[in-house]
Each structure stands twice: as structure tokens, then as C-alpha cells.
Amino acid sequence: MTIKSNMIATGDLFPSEPRRGRVATFVRRHPTIVAGGGILFLMVLIAVFAQWIATIDPDKIAPIKRNREPTAEFWFGTDMLGRDLFSRVVYGARVSLLVGFAVAVCATFLGLVTGLAAGAYRRLDMVIMRLMDGLMSVPPILLAIALMAAVGGSVFNVILAISIAEFPRMSRLVRGLVLSIREQAYIDGAIASGSSMPKIIVKHILPNTLGPIMVQATYICSAAMITEAALSFIGAGTPPSIPSWGGIMNEGRMLWQIKPYIILFPAVFLSLTVLAVNLLGDGLRDALDPRAASRI
Amino acid sequence: MPILNVSELRTHFRGERGPVRAVENVSFTLESGETIAIVGESGSGKSVTSLSIMRLLAGGRARSSGRIEFLGRDILSLGEAEMRKIRGNEIGMIFQEPMTSLNPVLTIGRQIAETLILHQHLSRAQARARAIEMLRLVDIPAAEQRIDEYPHQLSGGMRQRVMIAMALACEPKLLIADEPTTALDVTIQAQVLELMADLQKRTGTAIILITHDLGVVADVADRVIVMYAGRTVEEATTKDLFLHPLHPYTRGLLATIAKLGSSLDDNAASRLTEIPGQVPSLHESIPGCAFASRCPLVTDLCRHTAPSFEAVEPDHKVACHHVERRLQA
Numbered sequence: 001m002t003i004k005s006n007m008i009a010t011g012d013l014f015p016s017e018p019r020r021g022r023v024a025t026f027v028r029r030h031p032t033i034v035a036g037g038g039i040l041f042l043m044v045l046i047a048v049f050a051q052w053i054a055t056i057d058p059d060k061i062a063p064i065k066r067n068r069e070p071t072a073e074f075w076f077g078t079d080m081l082g083r084d085l086f087s088r089v090v091y092g093a094r095v096s097l098l099v100g101f102a103v104a105v106c107a108t109f110l111g112l113v114t115g116l117a118a119g120a121y122r123r124l125d126m127v128i129m130r131l132m133d134g135l136m137s138v139p140p141i142l143l144a145i146a147l148m149a150a151v152g153g154s155v156f157n158v159i160l161a162i163s164i165a166e167f168p169r170m171s172r173l174v175r176g177l178v179l180s181i182r183e184q185a186y187i188d189g190a191i192a193s194g195s196s197m198p199k200i201i202v203k204h205i206l207p208n209t210l211g212p213i214m215v216q217a218t219y220i221c222s223a224a225m226i227t228e229a230a231l232s233f234i235g236a237g238t239p240p241s242i243p244s245w246g247g248i249m250n251e252g253r254m255l256w257q258i259k260p261y262i263i264l265f266p267a268v269f270l271s272l273t274v275l276a277v278n279l280l281g282d283g284l285r286d287a288l289d290p291r292a293a294s295r296i
Numbered sequence: 297m298p299i300l301n302v303s304e305l306r307t308h309f310r311g312e313r314g315p316v317r318a319v320e321n322v323s324f325t326l327e328s329g330e331t332i333a334i335v336g337e338s339g340s341g342k343s344v345t346s347l348s349i350m351r352l353l354a355g356g357r358a359r360s361s362g363r364i365e366f367l368g369r370d371i372l373s374l375g376e377a378e379m380r381k382i383r384g385n386e387i388g389m390i391f392q393e394p395m396t397s398l399n400p401v402l403t404i405g406r407q408i409a410e411t412l413i414l415h416q417h418l419s420r421a422q423a424r425a426r427a428i429e430m431l432r433l434v435d436i437p438a439a440e441q442r443i444d445e446y447p448h449q450l451s452g453g454m455r456q457r458v459m460i461a462m463a464l465a466c467e468p469k470l471l472i473a474d475e476p477t478t479a480l481d482v483t484i485q486a487q488v489l490e491l492m493a494d495l496q497k498r499t500g501t502a503i504i505l506i507t508h509d510l511g512v513v514a515d516v517a518d519r520v521i522v523m524y525a526g527r528t529v530e531e532a533t534t535k536d537l538f539l540h541p542l543h544p545y546t547r548g549l550l551a552t553i554a555k556l557g558s559s560l561d562d563n564a565a566s567r568l569t570e571i572p573g574q575v576p577s578l579h580e581s582i583p584g585c586a587f588a589s590r591c592p593l594v595t596d597l598c599r600h601t602a603p604s605f606e607a608v609e610p611d612h613k614v615a616c617h618h619v620e621r622r623l624q625a
Binding site for chain 1: 350352380381382383384385388389391393396397398399400401402410411414415459462463
């Protein structure tokens with residue numbers, strides 16, 4: 001007589017994998033954050049350490065060496081005044097990043113204040129949102145040009161103008177988030193426990209909006225960089241004395257058919273930086289969206 | 297002195313098709329340490345009654361009249377700032393959905409501490425210590441660790457315990473529990489009810505329990521108020537109500553409870569009964585008895601004249617024209 005042995009499956013369904021470090025796990029889960037953040041970090045380093053990275057004073061005019069092709073001495077060549085393009089592009093990172101980050105912060109702040117107020121107080125809602133509609137009815141670049149024409153060219157004014165052009169979108173987003181969050185049961189709970197409306201806005205509503213706001217802020221940052229370059233390109237942005245990518249492209253415009261590299265290098269840097277910020281934003285969106293099952 | 301005295305409370309909503317009479321002439325009193333249950337089906341006005349007491353209905357679209365006297369103060373005439381001092385401090389509230397009633401981005405400790413800092417003016421450290429104490433009180437194991445967890449890390453029963461801890465943190469004189477156990481499964485339900493009864497014994501809090509679950513009522517309430525279409529139809533001690541229901545609606549309600557041992561056989565006596573008809577629309581003003589359209593005892597008198605809500609026995613009030621006949625029978 002044979003005893004039939006019952007075959008019972010044993011063993012873990014997840015065979016033990018080699019344990020990855022926290023860094024490796026993060027890279028695997030969020031490749032876009034790592035790639036975008038990495039490039040952006042590099043650009044920030046370039047901007048911060050521009051004076052050591054740049055090989056030659058970016059404003060030094062050397063008429064005898066003008067319109068040189070890229071060589072070992074002038075890595076990106078020289079422009080029509082003989083200024084070193086590599087140094088100018090490196091210094092140009094300062095303006096782009098400064099404007100991008102500053103606008104992201106300013107527009108987010110303005111958008112938060114107006115959006116929270118509009119979402120929380122019905123009476124303000126109508127007024128604020130109609131104002132935003134008005135601002136949004138003008139394309140941001142046109143609005144920025146108009147504002148620049150009114151106040152004159154400086155980095156501060158560029159930041160201000162682009163912030164005003166960009167913040168209505170943030171305001172709308174925040175208002176929408178507030179409207180959906182305030183219907184949550186925990187907001188009723190907070191009211192029932194005696195909190196006043198301003199307290200509820202700061203303590204309960206604001207923290208719940210931060211994820212989408214961070215994502216939107218990155219998009220505003222990249223849009224601001226492009227707008228800044230466009231403003232400088234048409235001469236409505238930073239004054240010509242400050243090297244900026246848009247400005248360099250503008251200076252190279254006349255010669256673009258025979259000396260395309262003058263436009264090419266700043267364009268590549270601008271595209272890379274904007275791409276990096278967008279990658280970071282996409283990555284953050286996926287990472288912060290609770291519905292995306294990327295964690296499993 | 298009663299802790300809460302509600303008299304002739306009416307709450308109406310502004311609707312697109314005229315006013316919605318959600319609560320009509322509701323009166324009751326509540327002594328300290330007492331548990332009163334308000335029962336009724338959906339739309340009977342029980343939740344609106346509790347929200348009116350807390351003054352949590354949107355000012356533009358809801359209006360209340362009558363008197364709500366809480367510790368001698370008329371709640372309906374208080375300013376908003378004074379009202380905020382009462383909410384969460386002297387009257388605590390527990391909501392139905394434990395899954396959504398906690399803020400997902402704040403730790404439970406911070407949420408419990410918030411009311412304490414707000415009302416008791418404790419420091420952060422003191423509030424935290426008290427929050428841990430409250431979590432222990434509601435039987436949450438390892439309170440020191442749990443306090444730093446987020447709501448999604450807790451089960452439904454645990455979250456409802458946290459809600460109770462929050463509501464009781466400031467030792468309110470009155471606790472309003474709006475269907476506190478509806479979203480919980482039966483074993484957790486029993487635990488939560490037991491916990492509430494236990495905490496009441498220790499703190500002497502009066503409780504208004506709003507529910508449609510008569511099993512819960514029988515378990516914990518001292519007195520029961522039955523609401524129908526925004527009106528109170530019967531009020532009695534729990535025992536009295538279950539043994540001698542006087543209003544036809546209460547009888548119908550009690551008959552709808554499934555009994556252990558009843559079967560699905562054709563035997564008519566053991567079939568689950570229902571009350572025929574529908575709750576009348578709250579848009580129309582009802583001149584007579586609200587239950588007239590569904591009542592088996594209805595007469596012309598019921599259709600034209602609303603019965604008064606009167607005590608027919610000590611501690612037993614009912615609004616029905618046919619009570620006398622019923623009592624004699």
C-alpha cells in the first residue's frame with residue numbers, strides 16, 4: 001500500500017531578491033525625477049559657480065577675434081563682438097534659473113493666496129475668478145511684453161511681469177482643489193471642533209493642496225524660463241548688459257545662416273533646462289498622485 | 297437642571313421649489329449623564345436636528361427657529377465666535393464616516409492635539425501627552441507609537457476610536473454621535489458602543505445618539521425619540537418604547553426588525569414586514585398627521601388636524617389622535 005503524499009506548495013511567492021539600497025530603489029521607481037533633477041542640479045551648479053567655470057570674462061570685447069568658430073580657446077566660438085560664447089552661455093544660466101525659480105515661487109505664492117481665498121469664501125470667489133479670467137484672456141507672453149514695456153527692463157521686472165502673467169493658472173488650480181477638499185468630512189469635523197475658517201484653511205486645506213501645487217510650480221518654472229528667453233530675444237527682457245540665453249540668441253539672429261552655433265548653444269542649454277524641469281514635474285506628478293499604482 | 301433643552305425647534309432649507317421643512321417643532325430635554333437616541337429613517341430630520349444644535353448648517357440656505365438652551369444659553373442667539381468656543385469644547389461631535397472624517401495628511405496626534413490647543417490652551421507638549429492619554433482611554437494599543445501615525449495606517453474601527461478620542465478630548469458636557477457605528481462591522485460596532493458607554497460612566501457626558509439601528513438603541517439609550525418627516529412622533533424610555541410602542545409608526549418600525557429564528561418560509565407570521573407607502577415630501581406643508589398617508593388607523597381627523605405631542609403616561613409622549621383607543625385596548 002502506498003501512501004499518496006499530498007503535494008502542498010510551499011515557498012514564498014516572492015523569491016528573495018537581492019536587497020537594493022534606498023537610492024537604487026528610488027532610481028528604479030522614479031527615473032524621471034532622477035533624470036530631471038540631475039540635469040537641473042547640474043545647471044544650478046553651472047549657474048552658481050559661473051565665475052570659475054567660465055574661461056573668459058563674458059563681457060570682454062575682442063573685435064579682432066570676432067565670429068570665431070568653436071576652438072580649443074573659445075569652446076563655443078565667439079560672437080560678433082568677439083565675446084566668448086561659452087562664458088556667456090554659462091553666465092546666462094544664472095538669469096534663466098533665477099527667473100524660473102523666482103517666478104515659480106512668486107506665482108505660487110500669489111496663486112495660493114488668491115486661490116485659497118476664492119475657494120474658501122464664496123463672496124470673494126466671483127471677484128477673484130473674474131479678475132483671473134481677465135488676466136488669462138491675454139496670452140501670457142503678450143501680457144508680459146505689455147508689462148515690461150510699462151516698467152522697463154531689469155531682472156526684477158522680468159520676474160514680476162512673468163509672475164503676473166502666470167499666477168492666474170495657479171490660482172484656478174488652488175481654488176479647484178479647495179472646493180473639492182472643503183466638501184470632505186474632515187473639514188466638517190474641523191468646523192465641529194470649533195476651528196475658525198482661517199485656521200482650517202491653513203491647517204487642513206493647505207497641506208492637502210501641496211502635491212498638485214508643487215507639480216504646477218515646476219510647469220510654471222519651465223514656462224517662465226521660456227518666456228524670459230522670448231522676452232530677451234525680442235529685446236523686452238533683461239538689459240543687454242546681462243548675458244542671457246534669449247539675449248545671446250537675439251545677438252546671433254543676424255548671422256544665423258553663416259554662424260548657426262551662436263544660436264545653437266544657448267538654445268541647447270535652454271531646451272535641456274526646460275526639459276529637466278518638465279521631467280521633474282512629470283516625475284513628481286506620478287509620485288504624488290495617490291491613484292497611480294506606481295508604488296506596487 | 298437639564299443640560300440641553302430644545303423647544304419647538306424648526307429648521308427649514310431654502311429649496312428651488314420652496315422651503316424644505318426638514319425639522320418641524322421638535323422638543324426634548326436632556327439631563328447630564330443621560331443617553332438619548334433619536335431614531336427614524338433617512339430624511340426624518342434626525343441629522344438636521346443635531347446639526348442645528350451645533351449650528352453647523354450653512355447660514356444662507358438653512359434657518360432655525362425655536363429655542364435650543366444649552367446650560368442656560370440660547371444657542372440660536374449666540375454669536376459665531378461664542379459658538380466656536382462651544383463647538384469641540386463643550387459639545388463634541390462624532391460623524392458617521394470614520395474613513396473620511398480624519399485629515400489624511402495630518403497625524404492623528406496632531407488632530408487630537410489641535411482641539412486641545414485651541415480650547416484648553418495647552419502647550420504642544422501638554423496637548424501631546426493628553427492626546428496619548430486619550431488614545432489609551434479609547435483602548436488603542438501602543439498609543440505612544442500610534443499617535444504619530446496617519447489615518448490610512450489605521451483600520452476603520454481604530455479611526456472611529458480616534459474620532460471618539462478627539463470628540464472627548466476637551467471633556468464636553470454633551471456628545472452628539474451621528475450614526476457612529478453605521479460604517480463599522482457588527483463586532484467593532486459592539487466594541488465602540490461599549491467604549492462610549494464606558495467613557496460616559498467616567499466623564500458624565502450626556503449623549504445624543506442618532507441612528508436608524510434599533511439594535512443599537514436597545515443597547516445603549518436611556519430614552520428614545522422617534523422622528524418621522526421632521527416631527528417627533530413618540531418619546532419614551534427605551535424599555536417602555538420597545539415593550540409598549542404607542543404610535544403606529546413606532547410599531548411599524550419595531551415590526552421591521554428581523555427576528556432570530558424567522559425563516560424565509562411562506563409562513564406569513566415570520567415574514568419580514570415593511571411599512572407600506574413612502575415618507576411624504578418635505579416640500580409640501582402637511583396640515584394633518586405626517587404619518588396619515590401610511591397609517592393603518594387613519595381617519596379624517598388625522599388628515600386635517602395635526603395631533604399634539606402629549607404625555608399620555610409619565611415619561612411617555614406620543615403624537616397620535618388614536619392613542620386613547622389604543623391605551624384602552
